[in-house]
Amino acid sequence: MKTIPCGSARLRALRRHIGALLVTGALCCIGVVSPAAMAANASAAKAISTQQVEIRNFAFVPATLTVPAGTRVVWTNRDEEPHVITSAGAQFASSKGMDTSDSYAVTFSRPGTYAYYCSIHPMMVGTVIVQ
């Protein structure tokens, strides 16, 4: 089963990376690079828009999330129980077993309605609507 390696550690690394880019951009601006370069960096940072879904008490909060295309959706498990994010129609890769505090992220690039559930607690259902 293919999974997208987007755990919380990776997210932190990504944030560090973006931060480094911004700093680099700022330093460049002080130097000789035109403001256009900074604008490009700014738009790159903006492209990674993130929305959070919490897993709490065997439920997704919010259960329905509406986002623009290109949004990265991050699920974080706040339960003591593990959960597995699974697309109801195999439209995106399943997470691994998410233990407490683990996160999983999927970037939704195409508009559509993405129903998902927890494959080991199937009464837990949620929807991501991508516009």
Added chain:
Amino acid sequence: MQDNHDNEAGSRRQFLKCMAWAGAGTLWLMKGGVLHAQPFGDGTPTPSAADASFSFAQISDSHIGFHKEPNMDVVGTLRVSVARINAQAARPDFLLHTGDLTHLSKPEEFDTLAGVMQESRTHKVFYVPGEHDVIGDNGAEFFRRFGERQHAGGWYSFDHRGVHFVGLINVLNLKAGGLGSLGAEQLAWLKKDLAGRSAETPLVVFAHMPLWPLYPPWGWGTDDSAEAMSYLRRFGSVSVLNGHIHQIQQKVEGTITFHTARSTAYPQPAPGVGPGPGPMKGVTAGTLHRYLGIRDVRHVQGRQALAVTEEVLP
């Protein structure tokens, strides 16, 4: 024991002592189609055990890999359970583990579980997987290590001293919005497996999730259990055992009696009590033993009806 608790609450040694005292599981006594459940005692045969034709022990939900409140030592509590089974004067014929051996289906968790179970003097253990044992690989690792290999789907049956046992899998291919699932293929097999048997054959059917709609809002049930029950109903004595909900619940439906088992790891709340079915965190080490259990069954031949008694651990 109470005195010890008061003086040394929280100490691991005392905690395990209390676990041992409580007997972290259930001993089943089969008596002529009459199924009796009782906690493990101090090894002395009880009068009720003396006339049993055989016994087996059930443990469940050991959740190896869980390390949070209220139980930081699930290996220790499982080990105590096995020790209590070993201490029985009349050795159970086999053990039954009704699933959630592990917390996250990790190979090292399966390794640990297998290691502790090897401490059992009763060598034969029958397993069915819980949903925690099939994460990421649909149970491939579980079945490779613990499967009976009778059928590709993992389900199986066997006969033991006049009683027919059936192990069912209801934690795979779960559908969004649903509960546990047996599936058409397994149901067809079950129908065929039971078809030629006399209605007088005592049946013991076991699976991880409840095979009755115990509390669907928390996922405590199996979508297609009613069809399975329709095949069991003609039999005079049917006992259905499961784990999953970490507490004792019972239900009698005609000749079918349903029992859920306690966990060797941690308790879960009563149906609908609180926001969800997670571990009960307010349980202290001194009181945890009251919530854990092993089950032991002894069978006595010669009676017509099946009755079941369940004793809650003190």
